[in-house]
């Protein structure tokens with residue numbers, strides 16, 4: 783059985799949690815989980831549809847149920863939705879079995895990543911960059927508060943950022959706080 787703690791990726795929408803999480807899971811030989819994809823599969827609906835038809839608070843309940851389930855396992859990389867930090871209980875559960883990695887990005891970087899993406903209900907409508915700025919300002923403190931490890935996602939490509947995450951995790955491991963080394 784995989785005894786290693788989970789690696790939980792938190793950060794703003796579009797910072798690369800899914801892409802980087804998948805890449806990291808291959809390199810470190812972890813299984814990969816994604817709270818949004820888990821919810822979509824379970825509900826048979828996209829995140830946008832859930833927001834539109836059932837509302838945000840319904841989505842947040844689903845998100846909390848998902849965290850409850852996923853944080854009971856270990857040995858997974860878990861990419862979370864950007865709003866996971868809004869609920870203290872979510873973060874408490876995730877921290878019990880995982881190390882929290884905050885992928886830090888500027889609003890401009892996020893905007894470049896998701897300028898043409900319309901799958902994020904909270905960023906629909908006019909002036910996306912301003913919406914990103916406002917929401918990020920609201921959430922910054924929470925991301926920072928829960929982070930065990932913080933990694934900048936700029937500059938660099940996916941490979942370079944993945945290596946940056948690995949190095950930070952390695953340093954964290956060396957402090958004897960945790961072990962995320964690949965299985966030998």
Ligand code: S3P
Nearest residue numbers: 794795796818863864865902903
């Ligand atoms: C949200 C982020 C989204 C998704 C939902 C709400 C948020 O996930 O969970 O649209 O509140 O920041 P990503 O961070 O993967 O885009």
